[in-house]
Amino acid sequence: MTQSPDPMPRPLDHLAERGEGGAPALVLRERTLTYDDLRSRVAALAAWLQAEVGEPGARVASWAGKTELTCLLPLAAARAGLVHVPVNPVLKRGQVAHILADSGAALLMGQAARLKTLEEGDVPEPCRVLTEEEVWGAVEAHAGSLGPSDADTDALAAILYTSGSTGRPKGVMLSHANMWLGAVSVAHYLGMAADDVVLGVLPLSFDYGQNQLFNALYAGASVVPLDYLLPRDVVRACAKHRVTTIAAVPPLWIQLTEIDWPEEASGPVRRLTNSGGALTVELVRDMRRSFPDARLYPMYGLTEAFRSTYLDPDLVETHPTSMGRAIPFAEIMVIDDEGHVADTGAEGELVHCGPLVAHGYWQDAERTAERFRPAPAQSRYGGTAVWSGDRVRRADDGLLYFVGRRDAMIKSAGNRISPQELEDAARATGLVAEAVALGVKDERLGQAVHLVVRPLAGAQDAEAQLPKLLAKELPNFMQPQAIHWRETLPFNPNGKLDRTAIAREIGA
Structure with a gap:
């Protein structure tokens, strides 16, 4: 693609229009979808979603690996006038429950094994839960088809949850135009072409992984999703x-x-x-x-x-x-x-302007x-x-x-990790009174997660039990590489934990 990229965005569900009908679009584990197959499956899934959920702008969430459903949902939800909320498949029930509640999702679709880990209270009313098999069965029974949308390109099309430096993950609001222009931009500077074969190893809940799918489809290339x-x-x-x-x-x-x-x-x-x-x-x-x-x-x-x-x-x-x-x-x-x-x-802050800028954080004006x-x-x-x-x-x-x-974000193995989220999880175990999470430079990970804690008085077998409880509640990428136990932690003049001194002590 040597010509200048087209700056005019279109509705996201039009992304796959350029692909040759019989050319492979998605090479899945169980079968290959041509561009004709992809377009017809998106149309059928979108028709069912619109009939099933109905309310324009409603959020529909997915929690699965790289399957046919998770690859097609971004386009099908956009065509149906809905907002897709992809949930990272490595997250555990606590993080999923937060995302469902925060987004107000009307529907959660996912792999049966993952959905079985959810406990009572994790899925807020009136969100319904369907396995991938149930979704495709319902799509086949519905036997409908929905044509390409004429959505306002500034309308919300997806919410991607990313860790913040404080507190729980926050939802970044992306419009049709944000994601369309991102696909066009990357396809242009990478020189993507219809004979390319793209290996998709990154999570589709990650903007990098999602864009890889989008720019390949825009170029008419073939994508091989791989877990x-x-x-x-x-x-x-x-x-x-x-x-x-x-x-x-x-x-x-x-x-x-x-x-x-x-x-x-x-x-x-x-x-x-x-x-x-x-x-x-x-x-x-x-x-x-x-x-x-x-x-x-x-x-x-x-x-x-x-x-x-x-x-x-x-x-x-x-x-x-x-x-x-x-x-x-x-x-x-x-x-x-x-x-x-x-x-x-001279040094300064990087400020990003232009049409790729998202529409803010979902329901979080502050x-x-x-x-x-x-x-x-x-x-x-x-x-x-x-x-x-x-x-x-x-x-x-x-x-x-x-x-x-x-x-204070920790960046480990390509993941953005909120120190506060990890610290909250540690305190919630009832084993520690104070906790500080820090990133320590690591050749392989970029930063390794270290946790410095003071045990709660009377806590039994805390050093052995804390790693086990964190493993149960947090995804693998958030697990501390090292836990440092201290009888006391330093405070700064304002009465807050002195993170600088603690970081200096452990070499962060």
Whole structure:
């Protein structure tokens, strides 16, 4: 795609219109859907959803791996005038219950084994729960079909839940235009084409994974969704399907480059993309060794604005630590502490302006006002911008470089983890009186999760029981790599736990 990307958004359910009818669209474990199949299945699922839920703008949630249902729901819900809420399949019942209650979901669809873990009170009234098998049975019985929508492209189409620096996950509101333009932008700068085969290893609840599906469908390419157990599964899938495009986060890239790649697996690969954490010089070298003919696209993004920058593959060798430049449809500004555009080379906050900016946090005006604020006066787009909290600088050549974060978010294995959520879970066990969660630099994970706790007086066998209870209540990616037990924790002059001193003590 060498021509300029089309800036005119359309309703999200039109994304797959460009694909050749008989060409493979989704290569699922049990069967392959052509573009004709995909379009007819989306039409049938959308008709059933509209009849089943009815109310325009109602939220419908999915909690499953990469199945036919989770791949088609984003388009079918949009066609039916509903709002899709994808739930990360690694989350456990506590997080799922929060998302269902917060979003006001009318329907939860998912894999039977996951749904069985829900307990009484986890599913709020009047949300109904259906297994994937029940959904498809109802779709077949309904035997309807719904044509492409003419939805307002500024209308809400999805809510993606992401961890905040404080408290429970918050729902980022995305419109048809946000996701359509994100797909067009990425398909354009990656040069996606109809003969591409995209391996989908990232969760579809993750904006990076969801966009990978969308930009491939926009380009008329083929997508191979994969729920893998071991890195070897990725290698085998690449060889079997002659994959041309792999997207991953740094911890997975480390695992993938530590194993041997036969020519039949690595040879067809044209491009590698990375987000969810910065690549190191050593990891770039290892990726080059494993995929000598592939072009590497380092990228930076945030769910509140999807994607902000990418580094041209031709510049990776000479500028390995750069974030690159703005992607199409994004305006990236560096604003100093006085609210002015920072001088070249000076540090400032990354501010993302333009049509990729989300519509705020679902039913959370306070946190929306903190992050979504008027664009700087110098912005060519104006309107609302996302003030990222990330500190960056712009070099003489226009390339951006990451400096650091202002907030306390832990970024581990590509996941954003709320320290407060982990601390709340630790205290809720009844074993600890105080808890501080911190990220400690880790070569494989980016940051490893460490938990510093003071036991509750009288707690029995706390050191042995705390890891077990956290394993029951929190997903694997949130589990502490280390728990540090202390009889006392330091306080700052304001009477709050001194996180700086605690972090210094454990080497965070």
